[in-house]
Amino acid sequence: MASAPRIYSAALVVIGDEILSGRTHDKNIAQVASWLQVQGIRLKEVRVVADDVDAIVEAVNTLRARNDYLFTTGGIGPTHDDITVDAISQALGVPVIVHPEAREILEGYYETRGGLNDARLRMSRTPEGATLIPNRYTGAPGIRYDNIFIMAGVPSITAGMLDALSGQLEGGAPLLAETIGCWVAESEVADVLRETEQEFDTCQIGSYPFWAEGRTGANFVIRSVSADDLASCTRALVRRLEAIDKPAIAGGI
Secondary structure (H helix, E strand, O other): OOOOOOOEEEEEEEEOHHHHOOOOOOOHHHHHHHHHHHOOEEEEEEEEEOOOHHHHHHHHHHHHHOOOEEEEEOOOOOOOOOOHHHHHHHHHOOOEEEOHHHHHHHHHHHOOOOOOOHHHHHHHEEEOOOEEEOOOOOOOOEEEEOOEEEEOOOHHHHHHHHHHHOOOOOOOOOOEEEEEEEOOOHHHOHHHHHHHHHHOOOEEEEEEEEEEOOEEEEEEEEEEOOHHHHHHHHHHHHHHHHHOOOOOEEOOO
């Protein structure tokens, strides 16, 4: 019997008082999760923490110990409350340095933008031993230390850093998905979903209910790393729904 494929896992720490206060709506969780799926890595957990050194240290040490990769967003800008580098350096037990390459990048970027002042120089600080993640938008790089990836909180900049990392991480098979919709309350088909998932143990079925057009419906998302198993599981679920007079709609509703 073939062994089950290796599942690579990641966690994300979203850092920022502005997220917890509701002032800023996070947009990075979805894009990090989607990007990781393409890399063959599963986002297993997300934690949102304040701009607090102790909270960041605890989250980083806990999550990096039980995942293959750890990503952080937020707190690497030029102001006094951007403390992510300090906190992660403390978690790693290494000093903070001004990274020579990061400083050179920032000097070039700000040469025609008023020069490199003390605030801007903060964005060249990294844990000692780190490498850089390119930033095609503002010059200020992201940071990689072993399996930790420290990225900006601005979603467009985060996206650029993720692009720079594409193909750089070891991962497994990408997670594939199919969606079918059905005009049915999910409570009516809970047993159908459970039995189908049990039959295909390499697949997972998620149920997402909604209310539209004056009636209850649900979209069912089937996921697997195996295209063949995904297709078989989807067909089996469609057959079971049709057997109880609940026709499935390919692609969802």
